[in-house]
Amino acid sequence: MAQLIEAVAWVHLEGGRILGARSRGRDLFYIPGGKREPGEAELAALLREVREELTVTLLPETVTHLGTYTGQADGHPPGTLVLACYTGEYRGTLAASSEIAEIAWLSLADRHRTAPVDHAVFDDLAAAGRLS
DSSP states (O other), rough: OOEEEEEEEEEEEEEEEEEEEEEEEEESSBBSEEETTTTOOOOHHHHHHHHHHOOOOOOGOOOEEEEEEEOOTTTTTSSSEEEEEEOOOSOOOOOTOOOEEEEEOOOGGGGBBGGGGGHHHHHHHHTTTTOO
């Protein structure tokens, strides 16, 4: 039986590359974000996760829903992750927080280095000509 995990992610593109983060102790990168807390709204979760992981503040008035994807969550038993992806502008300087081992700008060629649920996001962005 599939387990439903609701998560949010911030899709940030620059120069045809997408910002990725890798947690300490993990091999794969993921689109920054994370799971919603019980009763937490998607926007609130997105703002919290981005601030916790990347030390920047998303500007809520600029946040736009990009798409919702389903796929296998890295490091979890077989099941389903529902990933609501958003774009938005930010204030501050991007930096990896203490829970993040590294951040990187990823291209389509780096798709294999990302969590399985992120593959569809990479594919959609590439098909739209937004990811090199």
